[in-house]
Amino acid sequence: MRPARWIGPAWLCKRPDRHAARPHTRRGTRPVLGRAIIYALIIVQSDRQWHEAQLAHLKEHGDQGIHDLTLDFLRVVPGLKRTDRLPLVDLALPALRRMSRAQFTRFRQNLVKLVSIDSDIQVFEWALHRILIHHLDAAFVQPSARTRSAKSLQQLTGPCRTVLSFLAHSGAATPEAAHSALEKALDSVGRVGIDRQSLPGEPATLDALGQALEELARLKPLAKLRFLQAVWPVWLPMERWWWRKWSC
Incomplete structure (x- = not known):
């Protein structure tokens, strides 16, 4: 560049x-x-x-x-x-x-x-x-004085939902493709102990996505690794799509 x-x-x-x-x-x-x-x-x-x-x-x-x-x-x-x-x-x-x-x-x-x-x-x-x-x-913006304690995945179900929704909808050519990607995401996080029924698939807003990522940054190290491993199968196809789009 x-x-x-x-x-x-x-x-x-x-x-x-x-x-x-x-x-x-x-x-x-x-x-x-x-x-x-x-x-x-x-x-x-x-x-x-x-x-x-x-x-x-x-x-x-x-x-x-x-x-x-x-x-x-x-x-x-x-x-x-x-x-x-x-x-x-x-x-x-x-x-x-x-x-x-x-x-x-x-x-x-x-x-x-x-x-x-x-x-x-x-x-x-x-x-x-x-x-x-x-x-x-x-x-x-004044920095928050709030104490940032480490969290588990089960304590951050909402932020998990928001990030997964974004990953599922980004790069999807059709609503059906987005739904399929979200199903894959839900299956993935289900393996790390998050209830898939609590993860509806609405697209995230910019502010909601930003807040979710800030919350997920508070995950305990092992929980953060497990979440990244779970969403990787969903992220990889979207990353390939993003690279094709921006390298042209």
Whole structure:
């Protein structure tokens, strides 16, 4: 993968729009451009039938000028190789850290809304959301003082359900394929002592998936290993699908 700097300032300055004259301040990419980059990366992942609704949401709920800037990036991002899109996140992060707290709150709400409009969370959307939240929460959210005691699998049935639902639905070409993958997942976790009847198969939201992973990080070491071994047969086909999609 080429470094983010290769695709950054020079790429921004080539944008054929009225904003390209001043894409940067002395401190780097402007925060509004960082937000527009991320919004464009999310929207381009959705089917075209949802783009109008996503852009309409930004026009109503986004910061001033963000709708037009996102449109500018949407004219360019689809022409990039999929593997060249992640460096744009590296480019945007320093700018996003310079948002005000109110801008961060609005940005996070808009991010979740844009993903939820098409009701189908893609692997890239989830990964992008986790990268952003990991880096930005450290700057804008006070760390929790809650004691984080180790948990067993039986104590974390809900988070297990959420992660399994995501794995089952990601990359599935049809609802039938998703159901088959979920059945395989339920059989797998049943072997480590989780009641499959307590694991319905609804797709997870971004926030729910993130919270579930944070909870599962609290598993006791042996329990964590058992869970990973159980979901591996479900994850492997999805990983192959993801690699085919993003290596093209």
